[in-house]
Amino acid sequence: MIAITGATGHLGQLTIAALLDRGTPSQDLVALVRDPARAAALSAQGVQVRQADYTQPQTLDAALRGIDRLLLVSSNDLGDRLGQHRNVVEAARRAGVNLLAYTSLLRADTSHLGLAADHRGTEALIRESGLPFVFLRNSWYLENYNVPQALAHGALAGSAGEGRVSAASRADYAAAAAAVLSEPGHVNAIYELGGDDAFTLSELAAEIAAQSGRPVHYQDMPPAQYAAMLRGVGLPGPVADMLADSDAGLARGDLYTDRRDLSRLIARPTTTLSEAVRAALA
Structure with missing residues (x-):
């Protein structure tokens, strides 16, 4: 039995779809969700749905009963991500899970990104569990960039300078997760995952302009100014600060990798910048 946490989220849904595409029987898949009512589409495919909430440890033991392999999709709660992950790891240990795959961050052990601390802590918890x-270790999602918004404003703002980001699509990262969950030979492996062809945000803006036929430029600004701009358009302060810090890390190379672990795991090239922009404009 293979269980996926956050199974109604973007990455969780795509991972289940990738597992089904690989021939994993639907009856061998368990979707772990906070609200089972939102998982009707998964149930209709024959996937078992179980209620599981990172913040409610009492739900996790029953949810993980009989699970052999588990994908822990990292929480998006910037306030207590590590505590939530601890609840899942401890429940997985009690359940005797035979493989725990975790969606971490590129080079989490050495990254200077503010986001890295919770991922380092979670990796430590998993190692200490003995599982x-x-x-x-995922780099950035291509979907993190709001292409229609950049087109509407004629500008893509950020603090990345000329740093290169090894972004890939959510579907690429989901396919990698499906591979390690359904194939042997990945126990205690660490994969640094990113797109085959890194790009700068200036190159992203140029690609949007080329495909749309309308002017779009990259507007670089200091991180504090970028964070203030994001707060000004309504983003919560912690989210704005996280995005500005991540762009500063991008400028330093924290979101760049040339290892090609991702394309090797999924046995195909990763989604290109051109493909991603074309899909976003469609």
Whole structure:
């Protein structure tokens, strides 16, 4: 039995779809969700749905009963991500899970990104648990960039300078997760995952302009100014600060990798910048 946490989220849904595409029987898949009512589409495919909430440890033991392999999709709660992950890891240990795959951050052990601290802590919790693991250290999602918004404003703002980001699509990262969950040979492996062809935000703006036929430029600004701009358009302060810090890290190379672990795991090239922009404009 393979269980996916956050199974109604973007990455969780795509991972289940990738597992089904690989031939994993639907009856061998368990979707772990906070609200089972939102998982009707998964139930209709024959996937078992179980209620599981990172913040309610009492739900996790029953949810993980009989699970052999588990994908822990990292929480998006910037306030207590590590505490929530601890609840899942401890429940997985009690359940005797044979493989825990975790969606971590690119080079989490050495990254200077503010986001890295919780991922480092979670990796440490998993190691201390004694559970066999796989660390899927993801770079940025291509979907993080709001292409229609950049087109509407004629500008893409950020603090990344000329740093290169090894972004890939959510579907690429989901396919990698499906591979390690359904194939042997990944126990205690650490994968640094990113797109095959890194790009700068200036190149992203140029690609949007080329495909749309309308002018779009990259507007670089200091991180504090960028964070203030994001707060000004309505983003919560912690989210704005996280995005500005991540762009500063991008400028330093914290979101760049040339290892090609991702394309090797999924046995195909990763989604290109051109493909991602075309899909976003469509």
